[in-house]
Amino acid sequence: MAALPENLYSFLRSGFASCPGKPFLLRDGAATISYGDIDRLSAQVAGLLRARGVLPGERVVAQVGKSPLALALYLGCLRVGAIYVPLNTAYTAAELDYFLRDARPALFIGALQEQPDLAGLARAADVPVWLHLEDDDRGSFAEAVAATEPDADITTMAPDDVVAMLYTSGTTGRSKGALLTLRNLASNAASLQTLWGWQHDDLLLHALPIFHVHGLFVALHCAMLGGSSVLFHPRFDCAAVRADLHRATVMMGVPTFYTRLLADPAFGAASCHNMRLFISGSAPLLPASFEAFAERSGHRILERYGMTEAGMISSNPLHGERIAGTVGYALPEVRIRVVDASGRALPPGEIGEVEISGPNVFAGYWRQPEKTAAAFRPDGYLRSGDLGSLAADGRLTLAGRATDLIISGGYNIYPKEIENCLDALDGIAESAVIGVPHADLGEAVLAVLVPAGEPPDADQIMAALARRLARFKQPRRIVWLPQLPRNSMGKVQKQLLRERFAHSFD
Ligand code: MLC
Numbered sequence: 001m002a003a004l005p006e007n008l009y010s011f012l013r014s015g016f017a018s019c020p021g022k023p024f025l026l027r028d029g030a031a032t033i034s035y036g037d038i039d040r041l042s043a044q045v046a047g048l049l050r051a052r053g054v055l056p057g058e059r060v061v062a063q064v065g066k067s068p069l070a071l072a073l074y075l076g077c078l079r080v081g082a083i084y085v086p087l088n089t090a091y092t093a094a095e096l097d098y099f100l101r102d103a104r105p106a107l108f109i110g111a112l113q114e115q116p117d118l119a120g121l122a123r124a125a126d127v128p129v130w131l132h133l134e135d136d137d138r139g140s141f142a143e144a145v146a147a148t149e150p151d152a153d154i155t156t157m158a159p160d161d162v163v164a165m166l167y168t169s170g171t172t173g174r175s176k177g178a179l180l181t182l183r184n185l186a187s188n189a190a191s192l193q194t195l196w197g198w199q200h201d202d203l204l205l206h207a208l209p210i211f212h213v214h215g216l217f218v219a220l221h222c223a224m225l226g227g228s229s230v231l232f233h234p235r236f237d238c239a240a241v242r243a244d245l246h247r248a249t250v251m252m253g254v255p256t257f258y259t260r261l262l263a264d265p266a267f268g269a270a271s272c273h274n275m276r277l278f279i280s281g282s283a284p285l286l287p288a289s290f291e292a293f294a295e296r297s298g299h300r301i302l303e304r305y306g307m308t309e310a311g312m313i314s315s316n317p318l319h320g321e322r323i324a325g326t327v328g329y330a331l332p333e334v335r336i337r338v339v340d341a342s343g344r345a346l347p348p349g350e351i352g353e354v355e356i357s358g359p360n361v362f363a364g365y366w367r368q369p370e371k372t373a374a375a376f377r378p379d380g381y382l383r384s385g386d387l388g389s390l391a392a393d394g395r396l397t398l399a400g401r402a403t404d405l406i407i408s409g410g411y412n413i414y415p416k417e418i419e420n421c422l423d424a425l426d427g428i429a430e431s432a433v434i435g436v437p438h439a440d441l442g443e444a445v446l447a448v449l450v451p452a453g454e455p456p457d458a459d460q461i462m463a464a465l466a467r468r469l470a471r472f473k474q475p476r477r478i479v480w481l482p483q484l485p486r487n488s489m490g491k492v493q494k495q496l497l498r499e500r501f502a503h504s505f506d
Contacts, residue, residue, distance in 0.1 A: 001333075002245070007079070007081070008157075012225060013039065016050060020039065023035075023229045025038070025068055025229075026232060029449070033068045038071065041069065042078075042147070043152055044076075044146075045069075045145055046154075048147055048148045048490055050151055052106075052129055054106045054398050055082070056082065056161075057161070058107075059082070059083045059104065060107045061105040062086050062109045062110075063109075063110045064133045064335055065117065066135075068208060068318065070133065074216065086166065088472075089209070092382065093115055094468045099175070100121060101125045103165065104125075104127075108127045108131075110131040111135065112132050112134065112139070119264065131144060135245055141407065142427060160496070161180055161183065163185060166180065168308045169414040172416055173420045174417070175417075176371055177367075179362055179364055180362050182223070188311040190219075192221070193222050193226055194332075195315055195331065196222065196279070198226035198250075201228070202226055202228040202249045203230075203247055204251070206219055206231060207241050209237070213311060219252045228250075231244050231247060238261065241261070242271055245272045245275065246272060248272070248275060250275070252279040252280075253280060255280055256283075258280060258293050260440065262293060263440075269296070278297075279303075280303065281306055284407075285324075287325045291324060300322045302315065302317075302322050303322070305328070305396065309384075310356050312360065313327075313360065314327050315329065325397060326397045327397070329394050329395055329396070330394060334358035336390065336396055338351070348392040349390075351399050353386070353387060354386045354387065354398070355382060357381045360384075361380075361382045387399045387401060404494060406434070406445055411472050413445060413473050414433065415494075418433045419431045427456040428451065430449075431448065432497055433447050434498050437502060437505065445473065445474065446479065448481055458478050461478060462474065474504070485497065
């Protein structure tokens, strides 16, 4: 983009400043929030943050549901230059404790309905101030916002100032905070708005969570920059989405959204007669799903490729051929190369690791210089951990992963974290956690366990895991083996396990 804005909020507002009365969030059974409303609400949040002493560069951790105030909290952080740290609402108290200690926030906003002991968690992690916000937009945060005058001041930021930190699971089992800058988010939003032909009269159906890149940045930044209205669904409820689709012109989803729509006999071309664009990302869309969707709805889903550390990287074209199984071309100013194990660029058609550079690439991991260094090549390219090949014309096709990462329903899950929990349990000698094909979730988590003496029963294991791990990380199935297959170096051969258990969920 030509010149970077001085604040991401000002940039987003440039898309809707001229239409304060326009509906922004349209909600079923709840009041519509106009662009003017969100502008005022976020200014009130900014006033509250400043009144509570939150300074630019300090972290604000939020584990809150999907509501207008939750969104105003994000935008309020942008206004004051605080670093917004959204957390998956499914995280357990044990997981939250880790994030709070790691992020060291100046302010933490949680939901008592999910975490009854917010006070204890905040105290244990030495968080100076905490407030709560429930799904219905009630709670001490809502009360404090309502009692605060809007503060119209918008903090000037430098292009490489960090505006958000998103945790990504890591190969070692500990999540890392990916630091995203003003440059990262502004350049991505500007590119996508143009690339996907965002228009003022677009109506986005939004059923994604707003604690990840996809739902928060990709979807909502595009809508705000376009000054478009949003059908704001609290979650992906297939029947509710299908019933509302006929009003929408754009929908973004993970592949599970599309496979669930296909599984709904009432879904068809008539359900989406106003639609101009279905977009899919966060996990691979199977060519079979792409074809079935095209046949049933008449729409060829636009698949794009991204990751937390680099936002959106490539996209199939809006005009031009969308090819199933490919993720299209690099976004403007983004460079993609495919390299071999030694980092040498490979010729077109050959499969290697995908590496990325450009204004979208993150600034590094929070307080983890070694992991940051390991993520980059000496010349600054980010190692994605994904395998793929580039066609001669630059079209990218992904071909699996260099790591053990599992993607289930669009959530990234690293086996190590689950294995660490399993290995600590009595009666388990060792474990190997793998992802196997699953019709609904793309991949599902399967745990292969080796007993130590009398094996514990599966219910006991699941109960123990439920205390430590969010539900989406917990194995959908447990199988026992007398030993794990290992290579001559002693490394567990997960590929053999993936092949052996490939049909577990057929
Ligand atoms: C929910 N569950 C999951 C799950 N989501 N389990 C595995 N994987 C998931 N993704 C659990 C629930 O807790 C529940 O547990 C059970 O599975 C069934 O729940 P459900 O009602 O069927 O699930 P649902 O709430 O419908 O959620 C499924 C989903 C949701 C696919 C709609 O996970 C979702 O919205 N995913 C989107 C993720 C996303 O936004 N990713 C973007 C990352 S950004 P129980 O107790 O009933 O057994 C990124 C960058 C990029 O990756 O490129 O975009």
